[in-house]
Amino acid sequence: MWKHSLLILILLPMLMQAQRRLEIGHRAAEKVIAQQDKFITPEGKGLPAGKGTAIEGKLVFERRCSRCHGQKAEGADDAALAGGIGSLGKPKELRTVGSYWPHAPGIWDYVNRAMPFKDPGSLAPDQVYAVVAYILNLNGLWDETAELNAAELSKIQMPNKNGFIKDARPDVNRNR
Amino acid sequence: MSSDSSRRRWLKYSAAVGGLLTGCTPNTNQPPGQEEDVVNLLGRVVSKYGERSPDQKITRLPGTNKHLEASSSLTPLAQTMGIITPSALHFERHHAGIPTLQEAGYELLLHGLVAEPLTFTLNDLRSFPSASQINFVECSGNSGREWSAKVSADVQTGFGLASCSEWTGVKLSSLLQEAGLKPAGKWVIAEGADACRMHRSIPIDKALKDILVAYGQNGEALRPEQGYPLRLIVPGWEGNVCVKWLRQLKVTAEPLASREETSKYTDMMPNGKARQYTFDMEAKSVITAPSGGQRILKRGYVEITGLAWTGKGRIDAVEITTDSGKSWQRAKLQEPRLANAFTRFRFDWMWDGLATQIASRAVDETGYVQPSRDSLLAVRGANSHYHFNGIKVWQVGAEGSVTHVEA
Numbered sequence: 001m002w003k004h005s006l007l008i009l010i011l012l013p014m015l016m017q018a019q020r021r022l023e024i025g026h027r028a029a030e031k032v033i034a035q036q037d038k039f040i041t042p043e044g045k046g047l048p049a050g051k052g053t054a055i056e057g058k059l060v061f062e063r064r065c066s067r068c069h070g071q072k073a074e075g076a077d078d079a080a081l082a083g084g085i086g087s088l089g090k091p092k093e094l095r096t097v098g099s100y101w102p103h104a105p106g107i108w109d110y111v112n113r114a115m116p117f118k119d120p121g122s123l124a125p126d127q128v129y130a131v132v133a134y135i136l137n138l139n140g141l142w143d144e145t146a147e148l149n150a151a152e153l154s155k156i157q158m159p160n161k162n163g164f165i166k167d168a169r170p171d172v173n174r175n176r
Numbered sequence: 177m178s179s180d181s182s183r184r185r186w187l188k189y190s191a192a193v194g195g196l197l198t199g200c201t202p203n204t205n206q207p208p209g210q211e212e213d214v215v216n217l218l219g220r221v222v223s224k225y226g227e228r229s230p231d232q233k234i235t236r237l238p239g240t241n242k243h244l245e246a247s248s249s250l251t252p253l254a255q256t257m258g259i260i261t262p263s264a265l266h267f268e269r270h271h272a273g274i275p276t277l278q279e280a281g282y283e284l285l286l287h288g289l290v291a292e293p294l295t296f297t298l299n300d301l302r303s304f305p306s307a308s309q310i311n312f313v314e315c316s317g318n319s320g321r322e323w324s325a326k327v328s329a330d331v332q333t334g335f336g337l338a339s340c341s342e343w344t345g346v347k348l349s350s351l352l353q354e355a356g357l358k359p360a361g362k363w364v365i366a367e368g369a370d371a372c373r374m375h376r377s378i379p380i381d382k383a384l385k386d387i388l389v390a391y392g393q394n395g396e397a398l399r400p401e402q403g404y405p406l407r408l409i410v411p412g413w414e415g416n417v418c419v420k421w422l423r424q425l426k427v428t429a430e431p432l433a434s435r436e437e438t439s440k441y442t443d444m445m446p447n448g449k450a451r452q453y454t455f456d457m458e459a460k461s462v463i464t465a466p467s468g469g470q471r472i473l474k475r476g477y478v479e480i481t482g483l484a485w486t487g488k489g490r491i492d493a494v495e496i497t498t499d500s501g502k503s504w505q506r507a508k509l510q511e512p513r514l515a516n517a518f519t520r521f522r523f524d525w526m527w528d529g530l531a532t533q534i535a536s537r538a539v540d541e542t543g544y545v546q547p548s549r550d551s552l553l554a555v556r557g558a559n560s561h562y563h564f565n566g567i568k569v570w571q572v573g574a575e576g577s578v579t580h581v582e583a
Contacts, residue, residue: 021353021356022303022350022354024296024300025286025295025296025354025355026295026296026300027292027293027295028285028287028294028295032283032285032295033285033287033293036285036367036423036424037287037424037426038373039375039426039434040432040434041430042433077242078242088450089444089445089447089448089559090448093444093448095439095444100438100450101435101439103433103438106433106435106438109434110434110435113372113373114271114272114371117243117245117246120372163449164433164438164442164451164452165445165449165450165451165452166451166452167451167453167454167456168451169451169454169456170544171555171556172551172552172554172555172556
């Protein structure tokens with residue numbers, strides 16, 4: 001008897017937990033999840049099939065990207081994507097994909113989801129791989145003729161991969 | 177009799193127009209008696225949706241960059257009153273324009289490390305226990321110009337990427353509980369339905385603590401530029417994590433470290449390393465009147481007023497200097513002082529007509545004291561872009577001009 005009441009005492013909170021569900025919302029269909037879950041991890045999980053070279057990417061870049069980012073991704077109206085490696089923290093700091101971005105799958109993700117600015121999502125996966133290969137090539141991180149794909153992209157070591165640290169605030173003296 | 181009546185009508189008209197042009201303060205130069213004439217003029221009929229008086233002109237200040245879809249507009253904080261920002265003046269910061277979304281057919285997806293992945297319509301979300309909270313939202317790039325030698329000349333350009341509203345919605349914790357959060361779930365990735373599907377990773381502790389999935393702002397549905405029909409409100413944290421046009425929440429074990437949490441919204445330190453996941457907005461304040469670009473009209477009584485806020489809870493005190501930093505005195509704080517909301521402060525000042533510098537500094541409930549610009553720069557350098565919360569100093573000239581102080 002005593003044992004039983006102890007069991008109930010232990011189980012009661014768990015039962016209550018289960019009852020808390022308000023039965024609001026609908027179970028999400030796998031299809032809906034697959035449509036929306038396009039996230040790509042820093043390790044490259046989520047990268048789709050596809051391939052491209054920097055030579056191919058140059059053609060895409062000049063047509064779709066260079067007007068804002070410059071012929072050689074040196075920057076124009078919008079951000080420079082190449083150069084500046086080793087410049088962080090120096091007087092002539094230049095933050096680019098090559099100098100600042102810590103992992104390569106993130107480049108694919110951002111080009112795919114947000115570029116070209118006026119028509120995001122309009123590049124096919126092969127075109128995105130090609131453009132990323134070209135940007136990496138301009139940064140000296142990928143051979144011009146080598147074929148870039150999900151596995152290769154995930155292996156690339158970005159120069160600034162160890163460039164990020166934890167928030168250390170509050171960090172400023174409380175001098176009234 | 178008839179000429180008397182038309183003269184009377186003309187007086188009413190001129191008094192009304194005169195009022196429009198001068199700002200219609202109670203102490204105009206109208207002779208006594210004419211106000212009655214204005215009052216007697218039959219006014220407009222009722223309407224469905226109100227508009228402000230046509231003589232009220234304050235607006236947001238839009239950016240000037242090439243792509244206004246990836247730009248910002250700044251709240252005129254020196255002209256707004258109290259602590260609530262009118263929805264139409266709440267600052268904007270978009271990354272790929274304002275999407276045109278409708279409530280019909282809109283669904284929020286919640287999946288990942290949960291027992292059951294769920295979708296919610298707006299009606300579903302409104303069926304949950306609801307909550308309202310008054311919170312500021314501040315872009316972490318607010319006051320970014322203060323890091324540079326060219327500091328801002330006025331409150332709107334220097335501090336206008338902050339606003340405060342009453343937000344209504346459902347607690348994110350309610351949704352996570354409904355779906356059955358798994359113990360391995362340590363982060364929530366929130367993604368918007370804008371063209372670039374802007375998204376951020378948020379630690380689960382914060383998600384369970386006080387994040388609101390908001391559908392309401394200041395008593396009505398969110399404005400399109402504020403995320404209609406759905407956005408996150410993450411109290412006290414940088415505005416970028418308050419993902420607008422929210423359509424997907426994915427519970428994960430690790431953060432994504434995607435573009436907006438690596439190449440942007442990270443704080444570069446002098447050693448070339450950048451701080452990442454710097455979510456908190458630390459205590460900050462600014463005198464909104466008298467402030468840069470304004471003018472003190474005469475010696476004697478001047479009400480100093482402004483706003484203070486902190487992402488670490490409540491504002492405990494605001495101190496004012498009117499003698500260029502030699503001494504600091506406590507300002508009066510308007511109640512209620514709410515956590516992670518604007519707090520209005522006021523200070524009675526008798527100005528002696530001499531040139532001086534005035535400034536405010538906030539102290540929050542953790543005891544943190546708003547630092548000077550110099551002490552911030554001494555630790556973080558001038559290149560960290562985000563999270564500037566240094567003291568803002570205004571120069572008062574002997575002739576009553578108020579200007580910024582060159583760095």
